Amino acid sequence: MPDLPAKPVLDLAAAVSTFDAIPELIVRLAPIGYLYRGNRPETGGHLFILEAQPGVRTIHLHVVLYGSVPWRDYLVFRQALRIREDLRCRYAGLKRRLATLYPDDTAAYTAAKAEFIQGVLRGENSE
Numbered sequence: 001m002p003d004l005p006a007k008p009v010l011d012l013a014a015a016v017s018t019f020d021a022i023p024e025l026i027v028r029l030a031p032i033g034y035l036y037r038g039n040r041p042e043t044g045g046h047l048f049i050l051e052a053q054p055g056v057r058t059i060h061l062h063v064v065l066y067g068s069v070p071w072r073d074y075l076v077f078r079q080a081l082r083i084r085e086d087l088r089c090r091y092a093g094l095k096r097r098l099a100t101l102y103p104d105d106t107a108a109y110t111a112a113k114a115e116f117i118q119g120v121l122r123g124e125n126s127e
Contacts, residue, residue, distance in 0.1 A: 005099070012059060013074045014063050022046055034050050037049055048061040080120050090116075
């Protein structure tokens with residue numbers, strides 16, 4: 001995303017037609033280093049992580065159902081940031097402030113972004 005600061009972790013979302021695909025994904029992704037961390041609906045679906053070294057994550061892969069609310073939310077938020085420079089700038093400022101407040105607490109950092117993200121999804125962040 002242009003002009004948007006980011007932690008050194010790539011967040012990816014993938015959609016499947018059924019969660020019956022998860023066992024096969026676990027088998028296919030393990031040889032290239034992905035670790036399965038279970039279903040975490042509160043943080044975006046089935047989570048796979050890739051680490052550069054133990055404890056140092058480089059990729060979060062969230063697997064959700066195609067057409068589900070989480071899938072729609074991912075797409076709506078991404079699109080809003082792509083087309084609205086003002087929104088992207090406000091989100092960038094929030095991320096910078098939170099990175100300063102929570103440099104070593106990713107859970108608090110993520111939780112503190114939730115209100116902004118939910119506002120975007122509800123259409124409340126118009127200028």
